[in-house]
Amino acid sequence: MIEAEIFDRAQEIAQTYSLSSLRSLLSFDKKASTGNRFFACTREGKPAVLKLGGLTTRSLDEIAGNNSAYAKMAQLGLSDYSPLLVAGEDFQILDFLEYDFSDMVRLAEEPVEVYKIVRNHLRNIYFKTMMEDRNTALIFLRKVFGDEPQRRYLEQYLCSNGLIRAVDVELLSSVQARFEKVAPKYVTFTAGGELQPEHLRFSSRQSSQPKIIDPREPLAGNPIIEVAILSELFGLYDFKNAKEGKDIMYGLINELGATMQMTQAQVQCLIALGKIRQGTLSARFRFKENPLQAKEQADKVVKSMEEIINANL
Numbered sequence: 001m002i003e004a005e006i007f008d009r010a011q012e013i014a015q016t017y018s019l020s021s022l023r024s025l026l027s028f029d030k031k032a033s034t035g036n037r038f039f040a041c042t043r044e045g046k047p048a049v050l051k052l053g054g055l056t057t058r059s060l061d062e063i064a065g066n067n068s069a070y071a072k073m074a075q076l077g078l079s080d081y082s083p084l085l086v087a088g089e090d091f092q093i094l095d096f097l098e099y100d101f102s103d104m105v106r107l108a109e110e111p112v113e114v115y116k117i118v119r120n121h122l123r124n125i126y127f128k129t130m131m132e133d134r135n136t137a138l139i140f141l142r143k144v145f146g147d148e149p150q151r152r153y154l155e156q157y158l159c160s161n162g163l164i165r166a167v168d169v170e171l172l173s174s175v176q177a178r179f180e181k182v183a184p185k186y187v188t189f190t191a192g193g194e195l196q197p198e199h200l201r202f203s204s205r206q207s208s209q210p211k212i213i214d215p216r217e218p219l220a221g222n223p224i225i226e227v228a229i230l231s232e233l234f235g236l237y238d239f240k241n242a243k244e245g246k247d248i249m250y251g252l253i254n255e256l257g258a259t260m261q262m263t264q265a266q267v268q269c270l271i272a273l274g275k276i277r278q279g280t281l282s283a284r285f286r287f288k289e290n291p292l293q294a295k296e297q298a299d300k301v302v303k304s305m306e307e308i309i310n311a312n313l
């Protein structure tokens with residue numbers, strides 16, 4: 001499909017599924033990483049969003065990936081967390097979720113309550129879907145922290161920009177060599193192993209029901225990594241009450257560690273893996289606008305790799 005045909009396709013879908021007031025959402029298009037197009041609309045009197053692929057093969061893959069993630073969520077009893085209204089081969093119709101986690105914290109009179117709401121929902125998701133599957137726990141670590149993409153990111157974005165040294169990149173192999181010992185016996189639902197505040201969204205400021213947008217593979221893995229990533233971002237994004245928010249989330253991390261029968265050293269290594277993932281991505285995307293902060297994040301990545309290598313597992 002070419003750009004000029006996209007609106008025709010959106011109108012065709014709108015007609016089939018009785019969507020009214022269709023209009024382009026350029027600000028969403030800009031944030032989309034994969035060439036998807038977004039339209040605001042109304043469905044059965046409620047605000048909805050049409051997410052449409054088709055401009056690139058990658059956008060269609062992305063739509064297919066989201067669709068299977070939403071199907072998995074339904075199968076696991078997580079429909080309350082899914083914004084999906086209608087799924088098609090090249091599109092999704094979703095609830096319009098105006099506020100993300102950072103908006104909710106910013107606008108709240110009591111930000112700490114927002115952290116607690118999110119913590120409680122994450123706890124519900126993880127405990128509801130926890131199951132014994134050590135093999136998947138291991139596969140998850142190898143996938144998310146494999147040479148592709150982790151080593152490539154370290155090389156192409158951090159090392160070649162001078163944020164870390166070539167010897168630091170080499171630490172990754174020693175980190176990977178510890179996965180057998182770091183992987184716990186259990187896995188839970190994960191929405192890609194990279195939960196960010198903007199993926200947790202609410203339909204209104206009064207809502208206490210977050211939904212997960214843009215979920216993708218891997219759909220089973222380690223929740224501690226996700227919670228650690230999220231917690232790191234509170235500080236980096238200057239969230240109100242970031243410190244309290246982090247403490248609240250770390251309470252959940254400890255509960256998960258105990259229930260998943262992990263040692264304290266394993267828990268620390270999984271937190272360190274979260275910091276590696278988040279630090280790598282933040283350093284990559286902040287390098288141009290904020291090199292100092294990018295360097296801080298890159299230093300954290302190296303320190304976290306060393307922590308895992310030296311852990312007493």
Ligand SMILES: Nc1ncnc2c1ncn2[C@@H]1O[C@H](COP(=O)(O)OP(=O)(O)O)[C@@H](O)[C@H]1O
Nearest residue numbers: 028031032033034036049094095096097098214
């Ligand atoms: N249902 C929704 N409600 C409100 N905003 C949304 C919704 N879906 C997407 N967005 C906005 O559009 C951006 C891009 O959406 P996303 O699904 O992440 O696209 P992609 O899969 O191409 O990365 C999101 O970061 C968010 O700001």
Ligand SMILES: [Mg+2]
Nearest residue numbers: 031032033214
């Ligand atoms: Mg996205």
